[in-house]
Amino acid sequence: METAAVFSDFQEHLDADHELKEEIRNAVRELEQTAREIQTSMQAMHQQAGNEHLLKICENVEPLFSKVREQFAVLAEKIPASQYYRFNDIWRFVIQRLAYLAALKVYLMHERLAERQETADMLGVKVRREDGFHMDLDDFLMGLLTMASELSRFAVNAVVAGDPGRPVRISKFLGELDSGFRLLNLKNDMLRKRFDSLKYSVQKVESVVYDLTIRRLVPASSGDNEPKG
Amino acid sequence: MAGRGRRAHGADRNRAKSKCKVDENSPVIQAFYGYQSELDARHDKYERIVKLSRDITIESKRVIFLLQRCAGNEDQEEVLTQALTRIKDIQKTRFLPLALELDGEDHYQFMRAYSPGLQEYIEAVSFYHYLKYSQLVSLTAVQQDLQFSRQDAILHTSPGGASGADSTASQPGASPQGKPAGGSEKKDDKSPLNGSSGSGTQTSDQPSNKTSTEAKAVVDSSEEVAAKKRRNDTDSRSETVVVSVPPMEFMLGIADLTGELMRTAIMSVSAGNLDFPIQACKFMRVIHDAFMSYGNTARELSKKMWTLQQSLQKVENACYTLQVRGSEIPKHMLAEVFSASSSDGLYGGDVDDTAAEHL
Numbered sequence: 001m002e003t004a005a006v007f008s009d010f011q012e013h014l015d016a017d018h019e020l021k022e023e024i025r026n027a028v029r030e031l032e033q034t035a036r037e038i039q040t041s042m043q044a045m046h047q048q049a050g051n052e053h054l055l056k057i058c059e060n061v062e063p064l065f066s067k068v069r070e071q072f073a074v075l076a077e078k079i080p081a082s083q084y085y086r087f088n089d090i091w092r093f094v095i096q097r098l099a100y101l102a103a104l105k106v107y108l109m110h111e112r113l114a115e116r117q118e119t120a121d122m123l124g125v126k127v128r129r130e131d132g133f134h135m136d137l138d139d140f141l142m143g144l145l146t147m148a149s150e151l152s153r154f155a156v157n158a159v160v161a162g163d164p165g166r167p168v169r170i171s172k173f174l175g176e177l178d179s180g181f182r183l184l185n186l187k188n189d190m191l192r193k194r195f196d197s198l199k200y201s202v203q204k205v206e207s208v209v210y211d212l213t214i215r216r217l218v219p220a221s222s223g224d225n226e227p228k229g
Numbered sequence: 230m231a232g233r234g235r236r237a238h239g240a241d242r243n244r245a246k247s248k249c250k251v252d253e254n255s256p257v258i259q260a261f262y263g264y265q266s267e268l269d270a271r272h273d274k275y276e277r278i279v280k281l282s283r284d285i286t287i288e289s290k291r292v293i294f295l296l297q298r299c300a301g302n303e304d305q306e307e308v309l310t311q312a313l314t315r316i317k318d319i320q321k322t323r324f325l326p327l328a329l330e331l332d333g334e335d336h337y338q339f340m341r342a343y344s345p346g347l348q349e350y351i352e353a354v355s356f357y358h359y360l361k362y363s364q365l366v367s368l369t370a371v372q373q374d375l376q377f378s379r380q381d382a383i384l385h386t387s388p389g390g391a392s393g394a395d396s397t398a399s400q401p402g403a404s405p406q407g408k409p410a411g412g413s414e415k416k417d418d419k420s421p422l423n424g425s426s427g428s429g430t431q432t433s434d435q436p437s438n439k440t441s442t443e444a445k446a447v448v449d450s451s452e453e454v455a456a457k458k459r460r461n462d463t464d465s466r467s468e469t470v471v472v473s474v475p476p477m478e479f480m481l482g483i484a485d486l487t488g489e490l491m492r493t494a495i496m497s498v499s500a501g502n503l504d505f506p507i508q509a510c511k512f513m514r515v516i517h518d519a520f521m522s523y524g525n526t527a528r529e530l531s532k533k534m535w536t537l538q539q540s541l542q543k544v545e546n547a548c549y550t551l552q553v554r555g556s557e558i559p560k561h562m563l564a565e566v567f568s569a570s571s572s573d574g575l576y577g578g579d580v581d582d583t584a585a586e587h588l
Contacts, residue, residue, distance in 0.1 A: 002364050002365060002367065003364055003365040003512075003515055003516075004515075005367070006365050006366075006367050006368065007515075007516075007519035009367075009368065009476075010368075010476050010479075010480055010519075010523075011522070011523065013476040014476075014523060014526055018526075082335045082336065082337075083335070083337055084335050084337070084338075085335045085337035085338035085340070086337035086340075086475075112256075113256070113257045113260070115256075115260065116260070116264075129335060130333075137264060137267055137268065141264065176252075176255060176257045176258070177257065179258065180257050180258055180260070180261035181261070183258070183261045183262060183264075183265045184261065184264060184265050184268055185265065185268065185269055185272070186268070187272055
């Protein structure tokens with residue numbers, strides 16, 4: 001009697017769980033769609049040099065970010081209290097990608113590292129777990145690392161597009177990011193693996209700077225004096 | 230907060246410094262100091278929980294070994310009492326600190342750290358419960374055992390508080406039924422383990438206590454869960470700390486239980502107890518059938534399903550042998566047959582191998 005009840009309770013639990021997961025997956029699918037749209041729009045950064053062009057791109061994706069905020073609100077509603085980490089595998093990937101896109105946008109606009117709070121605000125999520133649906137620190141850091149590899153690509157393409165000063169600034173930026181990451185005591189996890197590839201991004205940009213420097217292609221004003229934004 | 234306090238990692242920092250000049254005041258570096266302390270705090274907590282989980286696993290295994298002796302001719306009551314004492318001990322010395330670690334956290338964040346210990350513990354408790362009451366322990370009951378009042382926590386963690394805490398722990402049985410002093414005592418009354426002689430003072434009013442408890446657990450277990458949720462959501466969060474037992478973890482523990490039942494069934498034949506295998510076989514079949522109906526819901530679950538099937542078959546074969554050969558051999562000799570020919574493939578020659586795989 002009791003034994004049967006234990007098993008039927010569990011069956012109910014499984015059914016409810018299944019339904020909830022399905023709902024969460026649907027919400028996450030919407031987010032993934034928007035993230036793809038943002039990513040596609042932002043790829044235009046590689047095509048043309050000039051700050052006006054970049055600012056235009058950032059302007060274009062702004063409505064998509066507000067869509068993201070709405071979609072995160074929908075997702076957040078579905079998660080029972082204190083069960084974020086029960087389901088977070090489902091949205092981990094998309095939140096990492098969105099963190100990357102948000103950080104990239106901040107960099108393109110201001111040429112500085114995005115803060116955690118401001119990234120979270122752009123996505124419409126919280127920083128602290130206690131405050132509600134939040135962005136895990138690991139996911140934010142993963143986003144920064146993805147941005148780093150994208151920037152190393154950007155450095156190459158900026159030269160082609162006629163902006164030889166850009167790689168110098170990117171190199172400095174990545175150097176700082178790298179020394180930031182070196183402060184962290186990472187476990188042997190995904191983040192660690194991703195971080196290990198940061199040095200290749202740094203190296204790539206450094207070699208671009210080297211190529212430009214020995215050919216005296218770097219404009220004198222590049223570096224710190226370059227107007228930001 | 231403690232970012233600059235972690236001087237132990239200075240080496241890393243120096244390395245970073247020598248490579249390229251780090252501007253300690255740059256906002257990037259400042260931000261990363263913050264991330265560092267946050268990550269370190271989380272990793273440290275994780276490791277502490279893993280340690281507790283490991284201890285729980287070890288001690289639960291000991292309880293299981295102890296309970297295996299029920300299969301022999303030792304005094305069963307004696308063994309069960311001892312096992313209960315040990316289980317209570319695990320709760321007090323391991324789960325209470327674990328509950329304190331998890332206090333205010335999302336338990337699922339650390340589930341991977343404490344899941345092995347929890348499953349082993351569930352295996353031990355459900356094994357005990359089966360031997361004592363011949364039925365499956367309920368999730369509600371297991372969960373209630375892992376809920377502690379904050380008062381207990383303070384008593385246990387403060388040095389020399391152990392004896393004082395013991396006296397509070399035995400209070401629920403001793404205090405008049407009608408007037409429980411606090412929420413935690415009410416919960417203790419419903420504990421699945423409290424029915425037996427947990428403390429000397431309690432034995433007198435034990436039977437009535439037990440039956441009402443059991444009946445209640447059957448009837449409104451779902452209501453209780455809901456009520457507990459409500460309680461948790463509101464005021465009692467500040468009064469109790471708890472180690473949550475997700476239904477999936479509970480079921481995985483139950484799946485492991487069948488392995489123990491198999492071992493005990495085989496061993497009990499050698500010890501001359503010919504009823505236990507039949508009884509255990511029926512029970513295992515109920516579990517097996519239930520698991521079958523769940524289908525492939527979780528990877529872990531279906532992995533255990535396979536082991537479960539093996540165990541069940543072994544016991545079924547043993548029962549078959551009992552039936553067939555029982556008619557031709559006197560009982561006392563049958564036991565000999567079983568203990569002598571444990572390498573006979575028919576009823577589970579590799580019992581020990583399977584057992585080892587379970588541990």
